[in-house]
Each structure stands twice: as structure tokens, then as C-alpha cells.
Amino acid sequence: MMSELIQPTHLKRKAVVYIRQSTPHQVVNNQESLRLQYALRERACELGWHEADIDVIDADLGLSGASAALRSGFKELVGRVGLSEVGLILSIDVTRLARNCSDWYPLLDICGLRECLIADRDGVYDPGSANGRLLLGLKGTISELELHTIRSRLTAGLIAKAKRGELALTLPVGLKRDPSGVVLKDPNLAVQERLSLVFGLFLKVRTIAKVMRTLNGRGLDLPRQDRHGDLHWTRATVSAVSCILKNPAYAGAFVYGRTRIRAAARDDRSSVKVARPIDEWRIVVKDRYPAYIDWPTYEKIRNIVSDNRAEYMRTKTRGAPRDGELLLHGIAWCARCGHKMYVRYKGGGEYVCNHLRLPFRIAHVPARKSRARRRCCVWRVPERIGTCRTRCPVARAPGPESESTRRCAKMPNATSSVPDMLQLWRNDSSIVSIRITVLSQPNSSVVGRAR
Incomplete structure (x- = not known):
């Protein structure tokens, strides 16, 4: 036709x-x-x-x-x-x-x-x-x-079934669904104890990597389940610990819509699944499952994990404390602009403001300017936060010492604690970058005490 x-x-x-x-x-x-x-x-x-x-x-x-x-x-x-x-x-x-x-x-x-x-x-x-x-x-x-x-x-x-919390989603290890559809804890006590240990260790050491190293150091494996639901024990990894800590089912909550589909940037790439922030989850029904931890503890863990990511310029998180001579890594803030100060060991330990680090701005201390605008303080630390000795003529106070080492009247004395010094930094607008010298050994007990 x-x-x-x-x-x-x-x-x-x-x-x-x-x-x-x-x-x-x-x-x-x-x-x-x-x-x-x-x-x-x-x-x-x-x-x-x-x-x-x-x-x-x-x-x-x-x-x-x-x-x-x-x-x-x-x-x-x-x-x-x-x-x-x-x-x-x-x-x-x-x-x-x-x-x-x-x-x-x-x-x-x-x-x-x-x-x-x-x-x-x-x-x-x-x-x-x-x-x-x-x-x-x-x-x-x-x-x-x-x-x-x-x-x-x-x-x-x-969606209607998910709003009631009755949608049968895949349960993580440690939770089981009986033939009637009721969710219960895994009857295997070893699984329950190991999951409780993971949450307890994290609240103690406060980083996922430390939890992994502690478990592997003690020879403790984590329970995992394959696609068929069979239980097996494997060596702890960062991803395995992270999945346990971030799963809201362990806090007794039914959650639907934790991820979203992001369109591909190019035609030859497929769309990818990305996680939503906790405040953008689509459906949350609390007290639906038997809980290993309560919801406030879960939110505390999520906040700590998020804050441990050193992405200050994008998400304003400070990062986990690292090894080194400087005590205030991750908790020092610039009193002038309110941004976090990062640690740099080039030429000696120092804190540098993230905001002033941006392009087309002063790197840290305006050392090339006149002496009247220099505001760099040197802190000598025998075991605790020590006496500030400064060459800054603006912050100089009269005293019997020479002009180059006179004690600053605005700085704390040798008995000041870290919180007192932090409060002073926030209230004093003249401090932009602080250079610190630590007289104790790098691996002594004083290292990391600030956090």
C-alpha cells in the first residue's frame, strides 16, 4: 500500500x-x-x-x-x-x-x-x-x-508505603526481618557486640581511620553480608566503618530518599547516584527499627564525620586533628575575619588565615609593610601555652626587657590554658597570623591536647 x-x-x-x-x-x-x-x-x-x-x-x-x-x-x-x-x-x-x-x-x-x-x-x-x-x-x-x-x-x-515506614528496604547487617515482616536485631550476639564496639570506639577516638586501625590492631573483623544475605566476617576498612556509622537504620530510623540521581556532565557518561545531606532526606520515620544507638547520638556522629573532612573553603569544616608540633590544629580561628586558620610548617610552625590565602589577597602576615602594621606574634611553649614575645611595636607594652622581646600586654601568661588563649584570639582584632615555637618533643603528651 x-x-x-x-x-x-x-x-x-x-x-x-x-x-x-x-x-x-x-x-x-x-x-x-x-x-x-x-x-x-x-x-x-x-x-x-x-x-x-x-x-x-x-x-x-x-x-x-x-x-x-x-x-x-x-x-x-x-x-x-x-x-x-x-x-x-x-x-x-x-x-x-x-x-x-x-x-x-x-x-x-x-x-x-x-x-x-x-x-x-x-x-x-x-x-x-x-x-x-x-x-x-x-x-x-x-x-x-x-x-x-x-x-x-x-x-x-x-511513596505512600514509605511514608508509613512499611516499605521493605534492604536491611544492613545486624538487623533481620522475620517471616511476618517485623524487623529485629540479629540473634547472633557476636554481630551485636561488634557493631556496638564500632560506635563506642568512634565516640572515643572520633575518626573513622582510627576506628579501623584499632579494630585491625586487635584482630577484630567486621560482619558483612553478601548479596544473598549470607553473613561473613572481613577485615575492617574505612568504607566498611563509614557505612556502619552513617546508616540511620542503626539509630532505629526508616529513611527513604538518601540519594539522588545527578545528570551526567557529558553525553558519553552515565548519570551517577550522589548522597543527599541529612536535612534533605525525603522521608524519615524514627523509632521504626530496634536501635543500636539513639538518634541524638547518630546526629552527633554524623556531625563529627562531616567536620573531620578538611574542606573549609567549600563546606567550612575544620578537619581532623593531625600529628605535629602545633597544638591548635583545626580549632584556631582568625579574629579579624572569622575564618579558620590552617597549619603550615614551612620555615617553622605557623597558623595562616584561610581567607587571606585566597588569590589576589595577602598570603598571611603583611611582612612587607611598615613595622607599624606588622602583627605577627611569637609564642614560646615549654609545656603549656607560654609567654608571648613580640616584635610588633603596636602591641608592645613597657617593661624592663629590650624592645625586640618585650612582653605583649594583650597576651596571656605562661599559665594560660588553650581555651583562654582561643577566647583572646577571637576578641583581639590585631592578631592575624601567629607563629609558634614548641620546645617540647613532637611526640610528647602535650601534642594534640588542645582538642
């Missing part, structure tokens, strides 16, 4: 049959739909094409039409149309070509430019004519709306 839209110029080109099914499950089970799509070769023969001039593109079987990013068959089709190799595109329904208008309308534009026709079960359309473009545009818009409707229908019941 010929169509009046088909001209000899179209018959000189190829007829392409595009075949697609959305999921691998449909490819395996919906064999009748697949057979109907391959039977479109006969439809092309009825429209006037020879068997040798009919090509089949079925590279997109099992891929959704919501995006053309991973559909190599659709990209091949568009490329061949752009090269004027295709005179007719056949599909069981135009929704098989694209369910996204951002992919659908560019195909209509290039088909209209290269005089390529589009056909489905209902008829043949010319994208270059006003009527043909109108009909194809309406079908494309309806197919995009239909995709949204299908998704909403599938997820409406799931």
Missing part, C-alpha cells in the same frame, strides 16, 4: 526500521512486541522499498527512550539521516524513537531538512510539512507526558 507522500527520491534511499524496548525484562518477556517490530520490514516492502534497501537498527534494545545519551542506535539513525542516506524511518510507534522533546524535535528538524519521512502503524508523515510536523509534535509531547504518568503511577504506592 503506497502513500502519496512517498516520492522516487525517497525510494532511492534506504528505509530504516528502528526497534527498541525499554528494559531487559521487556526484551525477554515481551516477545510478541519484538516480533511486531521486526515485521515492519514487510511494511517497508509494501510501501515500495526493495528488501535489499531495508536496514534494521536494534542496538537500543533494553534502553529507555527518556534520553539519547546511551542509545547508540538512535545516534546512528540521526547521523545517517543527516547524510541523506535515509528516505523513510519506520517504527511501531513514534514513541519508540524518543520520549524526550529535546531529542524528538531535533530529529524532526533534520528529517524535514533532508526530506526524510517518518512512518508508524497509523500512517506516513512528512516532518517538512506543517501538518506533518504538527501531528508528530503532538505525538512526541504526549509520549513525554505519558512517560511522566507511568512513573507517577508506579511510584505513588511506593
Whole structure:
């Protein structure tokens, strides 16, 4: 059965049959739909094409039409149309070509430019004519709306069940679901004790890496479960400890929507799953599971883990305390601008303001300026925070010592504690960067006492 839209110029080109099914499950089970799509070769023969001039593109079987990013068959089709190799595109329904208008309308534009026709079960359309473009545009818009409707229908019941906390999500190790659907703690006491030990160790040492090193140093493995739910014990790793500490199920909470899908930055990359912040979780139902820790303790652990990430310029977190001679690593703040001061050991230990470290700003202490603007204080520490001796003429106080080593009246004395000194730093706007000399050994008991 010929169509009046088909001209000899179209018959000189190829007829392409595009075949697609959305999921691998449909490819395996919906064999009748697949057979109907391959039977479109006969439809092309009825429209006037020879068997040798009919090509089949079925590279997109099992891929959704919501995006053309991973559909190599659709990209091949568009490329061949752009090269004027295709005179007719056949599909069981135009929704098989694209369910996204951002992919659908560019195909209509290039088909209209290269005089390529589009056909489905209902008829043949010319994208270059006003009527043909109108009909194809309406079908494309309806197919995009239909995709949204299908998704909403599938997820409406799931969301309603999740809001009640009754959705059967995969449980972490240490929690079991009985045949009636009630969640209980794992009856294996070794699993319960090891999980409780992980939480107790973290609240004591306050870093994930230290928990891992402590467990491995004692020869204590962590319980893990494979995809079949079978329990086995493995050596502790940072990721395993982190998964235990960050999972809200151990705090007795049912949580749905902890992650989101982030679109790929490039067409050759697939979308990735990223974690949401705790305040953006979609559904949280507390006291739903038997808890290993309470919710305030869980929030405390999450805050400590987040604060241990040394990403001050992006998230304003201070980082975990490190080894070194300086006592106030991660807790010293600039009194002038309020930003955290980072540690630098080049040329001796010193604290440098993160804000003044930014490009086109002064690096730290304005040493190249006049003596009246220099505000660098040298702290000598025998065992505790010691006496400040400064060469700064602005902060200098009268005394019997020489001008270069006079004691600063604004600084604490040798008996001052770390919190007192921190309070002084925050109240004194003249201190921008502080250079410290520690007389005790680097690995002595005084190191790290500030935190």
C-alpha cells in the first residue's frame, strides 16, 4: 500500500526500521512486541522499498527512550539521516524513537531538512510539512507526558508505603526481618557486640581511620553480608566503618530518599547516584527499627564525620586533628575575619588565615609593610601555652626587657590554658597570623591536647 507522500527520491534511499524496548525484562518477556517490530520490514516492502534497501537498527534494545545519551542506535539513525542516506524511518510507534522533546524535535528538524519521512502503524508523515510536523509534535509531547504518568503511577504506592515506614528496604547487617515482616536485631550476639564496639570506639577516638586501625590492631573483623544475605566476617576498612556509622537504620530510623540521581556532565557518561545531606532526606520515620544507638547520638556522629573532612573553603569544616608540633590544629580561628586558620610548617610552625590565602589577597602576615602594621606574634611553649614575645611595636607594652622581646600586654601568661588563649584570639582584632615555637618533643603528651 503506497502513500502519496512517498516520492522516487525517497525510494532511492534506504528505509530504516528502528526497534527498541525499554528494559531487559521487556526484551525477554515481551516477545510478541519484538516480533511486531521486526515485521515492519514487510511494511517497508509494501510501501515500495526493495528488501535489499531495508536496514534494521536494534542496538537500543533494553534502553529507555527518556534520553539519547546511551542509545547508540538512535545516534546512528540521526547521523545517517543527516547524510541523506535515509528516505523513510519506520517504527511501531513514534514513541519508540524518543520520549524526550529535546531529542524528538531535533530529529524532526533534520528529517524535514533532508526530506526524510517518518512512518508508524497509523500512517506516513512528512516532518517538512506543517501538518506533518504538527501531528508528530503532538505525538512526541504526549509520549513525554505519558512517560511522566507511568512513573507517577508506579511510584505513588511506593511513596505512600514509605511514608508509613512499611516499605521493605534492604536491611544492613545486624538487623533481620522475620517471616511476618517485623524487623529485629540479629540473634547472633557476636554481630551485636561488634557493631556496638564500632560506635563506642568512634565516640572515643572520633575518626573513622582510627576506628579501623584499632579494630585491625586487635584482630577484630567486621560482619558483612553478601548479596544473598549470607553473613561473613572481613577485615575492617574505612568504607566498611563509614557505612556502619552513617546508616540511620542503626539509630532505629526508616529513611527513604538518601540519594539522588545527578545528570551526567557529558553525553558519553552515565548519570551517577550522589548522597543527599541529612536535612534533605525525603522521608524519615524514627523509632521504626530496634536501635543500636539513639538518634541524638547518630546526629552527633554524623556531625563529627562531616567536620573531620578538611574542606573549609567549600563546606567550612575544620578537619581532623593531625600529628605535629602545633597544638591548635583545626580549632584556631582568625579574629579579624572569622575564618579558620590552617597549619603550615614551612620555615617553622605557623597558623595562616584561610581567607587571606585566597588569590589576589595577602598570603598571611603583611611582612612587607611598615613595622607599624606588622602583627605577627611569637609564642614560646615549654609545656603549656607560654609567654608571648613580640616584635610588633603596636602591641608592645613597657617593661624592663629590650624592645625586640618585650612582653605583649594583650597576651596571656605562661599559665594560660588553650581555651583562654582561643577566647583572646577571637576578641583581639590585631592578631592575624601567629607563629609558634614548641620546645617540647613532637611526640610528647602535650601534642594534640588542645582538642
